[in-house]
Amino acid sequence: MAVKFDLNEREVWDGNYAASQALRQADVDVVIAYPITPSTPIVENYGSYVANGYINGEFVMVESEHAAMSGCVGASAAGGRVSTATSSQGFALMAEVLYQASGMRLPIVLNVVNRALASPLNVRGDHADMYLGRDSGWLQMGAFNAQEAYDLALCAFKIAENASVRLPMMVHQDGFITSHTAQNVYPLTDETAINFVGKIQPIDDMLDFSRPITYGAQTEEDWHFEHKAKQHKAIMDSMPVIDSVFAEFKEITGREYNRVEKYDMEDADVVIVGLGSTVETARVAAKNMRETKGIKAGVVAIRCFRPFPYEEVREALKNAKAIAVTDRSSPGGAMGAFFNEVSAAMYTSINRPIVTNFIYGLGGRDFSIEEGERIFAEQQVHADAGYITTEIQQFSGLRGPKLAFFKTERS
Amino acid sequence: MAITSVKNLKEFSTNNDRLEGAHTLCPGCAHSMIVRELMNCTDDNLVISSNTGCLEVSTAVYPFTSWDTSWIHIGFENAATAVTGAEVMHKVRKKKGTLPDNDAPVKFVAFGGDGSTYDIGFQWLSGAMERGHDFTYICLDNENYANTGGQRSSATPIGATTSTAQAGTHSYGKKEKKKDIVAIMAAHGAPYVAQLAPNKWKSMAKGFQKALETEGPCFINTVSPCTTEWRFDPKDTIHITDLATESLMFPIYEIIDGHELNILYRPKNIIKVDDYLGAQGRYKHLFKPENRHVIDLIQSDIDKYWTMLQRREEARI
Numbered sequence: 001m002a003v004k005f006d007l008n009e010r011e012v013w014d015g016n017y018a019a020s021q022a023l024r025q026a027d028v029d030v031v032i033a034y035p036i037t038p039s040t041p042i043v044e045n046y047g048s049y050v051a052n053g054y055i056n057g058e059f060v061m062v063e064s065e066h067a068a069m070s071g072c073v074g075a076s077a078a079g080g081r082v083s084t085a086t087s088s089q090g091f092a093l094m095a096e097v098l099y100q101a102s103g104m105r106l107p108i109v110l111n112v113v114n115r116a117l118a119s120p121l122n123v124r125g126d127h128a129d130m131y132l133g134r135d136s137g138w139l140q141m142g143a144f145n146a147q148e149a150y151d152l153a154l155c156a157f158k159i160a161e162n163a164s165v166r167l168p169m170m171v172h173q174d175g176f177i178t179s180h181t182a183q184n185v186y187p188l189t190d191e192t193a194i195n196f197v198g199k200i201q202p203i204d205d206m207l208d209f210s211r212p213i214t215y216g217a218q219t220e221e222d223w224h225f226e227h228k229a230k231q232h233k234a235i236m237d238s239m240p241v242i243d244s245v246f247a248e249f250k251e252i253t254g255r256e257y258n259r260v261e262k263y264d265m266e267d268a269d270v271v272i273v274g275l276g277s278t279v280e281t282a283r284v285a286a287k288n289m290r291e292t293k294g295i296k297a298g299v300v301a302i303r304c305f306r307p308f309p310y311e312e313v314r315e316a317l318k319n320a321k322a323i324a325v326t327d328r329s330s331p332g333g334a335m336g337a338f339f340n341e342v343s344a345a346m347y348t349s350i351n352r353p354i355v356t357n358f359i360y361g362l363g364g365r366d367f368s369i370e371e372g373e374r375i376f377a378e379q380q381v382h383a384d385a386g387y388i389t390t391e392i393q394q395f396s397g398l399r400g401p402k403l404a405f406f407k408t409e410r411s
Numbered sequence: 412m413a414i415t416s417v418k419n420l421k422e423f424s425t426n427n428d429r430l431e432g433a434h435t436l437c438p439g440c441a442h443s444m445i446v447r448e449l450m451n452c453t454d455d456n457l458v459i460s461s462n463t464g465c466l467e468v469s470t471a472v473y474p475f476t477s478w479d480t481s482w483i484h485i486g487f488e489n490a491a492t493a494v495t496g497a498e499v500m501h502k503v504r505k506k507k508g509t510l511p512d513n514d515a516p517v518k519f520v521a522f523g524g525d526g527s528t529y530d531i532g533f534q535w536l537s538g539a540m541e542r543g544h545d546f547t548y549i550c551l552d553n554e555n556y557a558n559t560g561g562q563r564s565s566a567t568p569i570g571a572t573t574s575t576a577q578a579g580t581h582s583y584g585k586k587e588k589k590k591d592i593v594a595i596m597a598a599h600g601a602p603y604v605a606q607l608a609p610n611k612w613k614s615m616a617k618g619f620q621k622a623l624e625t626e627g628p629c630f631i632n633t634v635s636p637c638t639t640e641w642r643f644d645p646k647d648t649i650h651i652t653d654l655a656t657e658s659l660m661f662p663i664y665e666i667i668d669g670h671e672l673n674i675l676y677r678p679k680n681i682i683k684v685d686d687y688l689g690a691q692g693r694y695k696h697l698f699k700p701e702n703r704h705v706i707d708l709i710q711s712d713i714d715k716y717w718t719m720l721q722r723r724e725e726a727r728i
Contacts (some may be wrong), residue, residue, distance in 0.1 A: 029503045032496060056507060058499050062492065063538030070489035070535065074460065074496025077483055080504055100485050206481035206497055207504065208511040209456040214476040216484035223473050 003053040005190065013185040015149040015178035019085065019111045019171070020045030022153035024055050025193035028109075029080035029200075032060045032071035034090060037123045038175040039113035042085035065090035069097035069110075076106040077215050079202030081157065083108065087175060088115035091129040095136070101168045102137030103231065104215050107160035107200075108168040110138070111153060114276065115175040116363045124364020125175030127275060127328040130305065131337050137231055139169040139238055140305040144279045146183040149173040151255060154188070157197045158245045165238045166203060167231075172305070174277040176364065188253065196252060235307050242304060259304035260312040264290065268298025269321045270379035273313075273342050275302055278326060278360075278367050285372025297376045302338075310345040317346060321383035322354040324375045326396075328361045335393055335406070354382045360396040371397055420612065423451060434477040435469040439638035439645025441652065442466050442551050444609045446522065449549060452619040455516040456480070458501075460494035462527035463487040465558045466551060488532035490521040491539035491548055498544050518623050519546040525566035526556040528632075529590050540599040540628045547622040547629040550592065553637035561640040565590040568660075570705040571693045573640070578696040583705050588712070596630035597666040603629040605665035605675070610652035614663060614675045621665075634661045642692025654687040659717050660709075664724075672723040681717075684710045 005024065013021070020042045023031065033043035047059040062068050065086050076082040086094060091112060101108055114130050116122040133140060141156065143149040152171045160169040173179055188196065204213045219227055239259065246257040263283045265271070270289075272282040279301040286297035300316045302309070317323055323346065327336025335343075339357035346355055358375060361367045375396065381389050391404035429450040436443050442465060450457060457480045461467040467484045470477035485493045498519045504510045521539075523532055528550040536548060555573050556562040563576040568589045572578035576585035597604045603625040607615040615633070622629035636651045638644070643651050655661040656676060663676035685706060688694035697706050 029507070030496070030500050032499070056503070058503050060496075060499055060542065062542070063534060067489065067492045067535050067538055070485055070492035071496035071499070073485050074483060074493035074498075075500040076496075077493075078458070078497035078500035078504070080500045080509070082500075096486055097489070205511065206458055206483065207501055207517065209481065209515065209517075210511065212478065212480050212482075214471050214478050214482045217471040217473040217476060218468055219473040227473075 002056050005049075005054045007187050007189070009186065011185050011187055012182050013146050013150070014180050014182045015143065015146040015173045016041035016113065016180065017045060018146045018150035018185050019153050019173070020049075021187060022150050023083050024049045025188065025190050026081065026083075026154060026157045026197045027055065027057070027194055028083045029057045030060070030072075030075040030082050031057065031084055032062055032068050032075060032082070033084045034062055034065045034068045034086070036065065036087050036090035038115060038125070038179045039085040039087040039090075039111065042111050042113070065093040066097060069094040069101060072108045073097060073101050073104065073106055076101070076108050077104065077204070077206045079200075079205035079207050081161070081200045083111070085111035085113065087113045088117055088123075088129050092117060092132060095132060098133060098136040098138060098168075100216065103227070105166045105231070105234070106168055107157075107166055109153065109156045109160055110168065110170045112170045112172045113175050113179045114172055122363040123175070125177050126362045126364065128330065130172050130275075131329045133170060134306060134337065137167070137235065138306065139167055139235065141169065141171050142275055142303055142305055143171060143173040143178065144277055144301065145178055146181070147185045147255075149178060150185055150187065151249065151253070151257070154193060154197055155245050155249055155257070159238065159242050161200050162241050163201065163203065165234065165241050167234055167238060172276065177277040192252060196249065239307055239309070257303060259309040260316050261301040261303050262298070262316050263301070264298040265300065265316060267296050268319070269296040269383050270376050271298050271300055271317060271320045271323045272372060272375060273300045273302070273317070273323055273325045273338075275305065275326070275328065275338065278328065281367050281369055282372045285369045285376060288369065288373055289376045293377070295376060295380050308341050310341070313342060313345040314349045317353065318349060318351070320353045322356070322379035324356055324358050324379050326358045326360055330362055331359055331393070339393075354388055356382070356388055356390065357393040358396045359393065365397050367397065423616070429457065429479045430470070431477040431479060433475070435472070436465060437639050437645070439648045440465070441553070441609050441635040441648050445549070445551055445615070445633045445635060448609065448612060448615055449520060449619050450480070452616050453518060453623050455518045455623070458483075458494060458497050458517060458519050460484065460490040460521045462490040462521075462523035462532055463558070464524035464527055466522055466524070468558060487527050489535045490523050490527070491532065491536045491546075494519045494521045494546055495539045495542070495544035498546055519544070520623075521546060521548045523548070523550055524556075524558070525550060525552040525554055526564045528552070529565040529592055537599065540596060540601055540630065542628075544628055545626050547631065550630070550632045551635040552632050553635045553640065554589070555637065555640050557637045557640045566592070568709065570697050570702070570709060572696060573693070583696065583702045593630075593632050593666070597669050599628070600669040601630055602627040602668055603665065604631070606632045606634070606661065606663060607675075608634040608652050608656050608661055608663055610649045610656060611663055611676050618665060618675070640693065643690060647690070651690055654682065654690055657682045658684045658687040659713050660684060660687050662717060662720055664720055670728060672720065674720055674724050684713055
């Protein structure tokens with residue numbers, strides 16, 4: 001039996017510590033990891049829980065992130081609960097195995113503390129690593145603060161291990177801004193937490209020798225397409241499971257989560273659509289715009305990046321006049337990837353609002369309230385004119401001359 | 412039936428078939444001989460992993476599998492990590508009592524070709540050996556990337572021609588000597604390391620059993636002649652292996668705890684390496700007069716290595 005860990009009703013935790021407590025409370029059997037800033041404390045803490053008897057699992061530090069995810073795949077196929085954490089270059093090094101984990105339908109939970117990808121080397125938060133994972137077949141959920149990093153990590157096990165889902169899942173939080181900022185966190189008791197998450201029910205267990213199982217077979221043009229189609233369907237079908245897990249979580253904690261979060265959207269004309277900790281800044285900016293300028297500003301945040309909630313995004317934005325989609329990742333010669341998703345959703349809506357793209361905050365450049373206010377003010381200009389008055393893509397918060405791309409045909 | 416004896420080849424070879432005969436390995440490939448022998452060595456449950464390579468692509472093409480035991484393949488490089496991940500999970504579930512059969516003994520074995528062992532998976536192998544997991548890694552060493560059409564690996568011997576180190580009018584084939592993987596694995600301090608060959612099936616079976624019984628990370632390099640890329644007749648696999656062990660191109664030996672070396676096979680009449688090289692198409696060009704120096708170099712390296720092995724064995728250190 002594990003040693004009891006004393007928790008207060010309210011703790012002051014940063015996002016990393018919050019995530020590691022979720023791993024302890026979910027009674028994760030095996031964590032196989034490799035350290036990288038800023039996610040390292042998550043797995044370090046799990047290791048310290050093992051070292052001090054707070055958890056009856058095993059912590060293995062391997063020689064690379066690629067090996068970390070490889071070991072997680074082997075451990076998960078052996079029937080137990082598995083989790084790890086990474087960031088940035090480590091995430092990139094894992095990339096090969098991410099696809100293999102999802103193809104084998106293994107419910108591993110990966111805590112990703114978002115950080116920029118080199119070069120130039122940068123340890124601060126942006127969403128380049130999160131975007132790198134977007135076609136990997138994993139479910140991806142975003143936390144905007146430490147409480148959410150904790151809550152969503154608990155929910156992740158319950159969603160990923162659900163017999164009808166059986167897919168690996170990433171829980172993202174922003175490097176340093178969330179991972180290293182101490183905030184109030186209200187944890188569940190150990191008993192409530194484990195009752196909520198439940199025990200893992202092994203499926204195709206490599207340690208059940210009464211039913212030998214082959215993992216990682218080869219399929220060529222005769223079967224590969226069917227397997228990948230089935231995998232996509234499983235990802236799509238996870239949406240109602242995610243909703244029901246969120247509903248159950250709300251019942252026991254009062255904290256509500258949705259695949260798309262809406263703030264001040266009842267009557268909003270101008271909207272910032274965002275991911276991660278930026279959402280909280282944008283919410284303050286929206287309030288300020290309403291109070292000081294009388295601009296009906298609102299914020300839509302994507303909680304669930306994969307599966308991407310196109311229908312819910314369309315519904316949330318159906319009455320908006322001008323929408324700024326914010327991408328915290330270098331677009332590399334295109335529109336921001338997030339802009340493309342939201343635009344796809346809105347192109348199929350009845351009133352096709354104005355949608356523009358802001359590239360911001362790369363390498364941890366701060367996204368300020370004033371910046372949010374400027375974006376809202378500009379959206380109001382678009383809304384009043386009835387067309388896009390600037391280039392479609394602008395870089396926001398960049399030093400030096402203004403950088404903007406892609407002209408609109410509408411005027 | 413627990414295997415206590417390896418005296419009778421017929422009985423042994425039909426004992427415990429957990430690798431089905433239905434697979435797509437080339438006729439004459441030594442891989443299946445080695446893998447079946449490993450699986451026949453024990454009645455314990457087996458979790459097996461394979462790196463990408465000939466063995467993997469030939470035994471698990473959906474909707475078929477040749478594996479009548481738990482088997483996993485992730486990528487080219489990480490079979491050691493995959494199987495040791497399962498080994499760690501086994502430890503936790505045993506402790507927690509959540510295994511389907513908590514008392515049944517389980518052995519963890521990884522297979523890799525020389526490309527995945529000596530080259531692309533070297534880091535993953537080294538890491539797993541250093542961490543001390545209770546598993547056995549078996550390299551099926553056919554000295555080239557046979558699955559992708561015969562490219563050079565760091566296990567390819569000097570002088571062999573491969574598709575990426577070709578013999579031609581200005582080249583005698585591969586210029587570099589073979590990496591000494593056995594010494595490198597022994598240097599990890601592994602409790603049991605050996606080089607074994609399928610023609611010496613009794614010593615191979617004993618070595619496999621020793622590795623499975625030894626707690627901790629064990630490594631075995633097995634000679635696996637490749638009829639396709641070494642270019643010999645598929646019926647001659649064991650004959651070629653005989654030439655390999657009789658010429659001492661592949662000496663059979665074990666190293667215990669990183670230092671105690673035992674020679675497991677001592678040829679009565681050591682043959683010249685010419686006989687081994689001459690039986691394979693990949694070395695044909697070496698018999699041109701201008702390439703004679705390469706054969707002489709190979710022979711001299713074999714002689715030196717054999718002397719070294721004998722001295723180490725005598726020294727008992």
